[in-house]
Amino acid sequence: AQSVTxxxxxxSVSEGTPVLLRCNYSSSYSPSLFWYVQHPNKGLQLxxxxxxAATLVKGINGFEAEFKKSETxxxxxxxxxxxxxxxEYFCVVSDHGGYNKLIFxxxxxxxxxx
Amino acid sequence: xxxxxxxxxxxIKTRGQxxxxxCSPKSGHDTVSWYQQAxxxxxxxxxxxxxxxERQRGNFPDRFSGHQFxxxxxELNVNALLLGDSALYLxxxxxxxxxxxxxxxxxxxxxxx
Numbered sequence: 001a002q003s004v005t006x007x008x009x010x011x012s013v014s015e016g017t018p019v020l021l022r023c024n025y026s027s028s029y030s031p032s033l034f035w036y037v038q039h040p041n042k043g044l045q046l047x048x049x050x051x052x053a054a055t056l057v058k059g060i061n062g063f064e065a066e067f068k069k070s071e072t073x074x075x076x077x078x079x080x081x082x083x084x085x086x087x088e089y090f091c092v093v094s095d096h097g098g099y100n101k102l103i104f105x106x107x108x109x110x111x112x113x114x
Numbered sequence: 115x116x117x118x119x120x121x122x123x124x125x126i127k128t129r130g131q132x133x134x135x136x137c138s139p140k141s142g143h144d145t146v147s148w149y150q151q152a153x154x155x156x157x158x159x160x161x162x163x164x165x166x167x168e169r170q171r172g173n174f175p176d177r178f179s180g181h182q183f184x185x186x187x188x189e190l191n192v193n194a195l196l197l198g199d200s201a202l203y204l205x206x207x208x209x210x211x212x213x214x215x216x217x218x219x220x221x222x223x224x225x226x227x
Contacts, residue, residue, distance in 0.1 A: 034215065043118075043204055044157070044218040090156055099170045100208065101147070102216060104156030 006105035023091030118219035139207030
């Protein structure tokens with residue numbers, strides 16, 4: 001069965017410093033992995049997706065993630081945080097055996113301080 | 115091009131009542147999935163509709179039911195509401211193809227008193 005574990009429930013950074021949000025996955029298949037962002041009182045916006053093409057995936061708003069099969073990780077990074085990046089971030093795996101059902105991690109709340 | 119739209123945005127009900135939430139998928143999408151997001155948690159899969167049929171269901175009781183219409187829009191119905199049903203209900207649409215990302219609406223915030 002597929003699952004994801006987000007290793008940090010809260011991450012706090014200063015504006016202009018790098019962001020690292022950590023995610024480990026478990027999957028019986030070659031996984032499809034996603035990062036979604038959720039701003040307060042909003043739905044989920046897709047940041048990026050990995051679907052077995054390039055292992056380094058670039059997304060919107062300067063975010064990128066690297067798929068590392070040997071470490072079963074899919075960490076999200078950004079070189080320089082902006083205040084507008086403050087939000088909840090979800091690492092997600094797609095259940096290919098189940099019609100693309102999405103399985104979410106518990107989320108990481110990113111705080112950005114001036 | 116409109117994205118996924120959900121209505122209403124907020125809803126307040128009392129225990130034992132019934133509720134219907136609505137979702138219009140993104141243009142060109144034929145598959146609709148529903149998720150429940152309790153406060154402080156990640157979304158949990160409720161069920162998915164394709165070709166007007168429920169084809170997969172998560173670990174939710176049969177008080178939760180749904181429907182998909184010929185225009186691909188969908189409804190989520192919850193009967194005999196419990197306090198624990200208070201949550202943000204998210205609708206996501208996609209094309210019926212593996213690896214296609216799901217696009218989410220802003221959700222319906224359901225509060226049970």
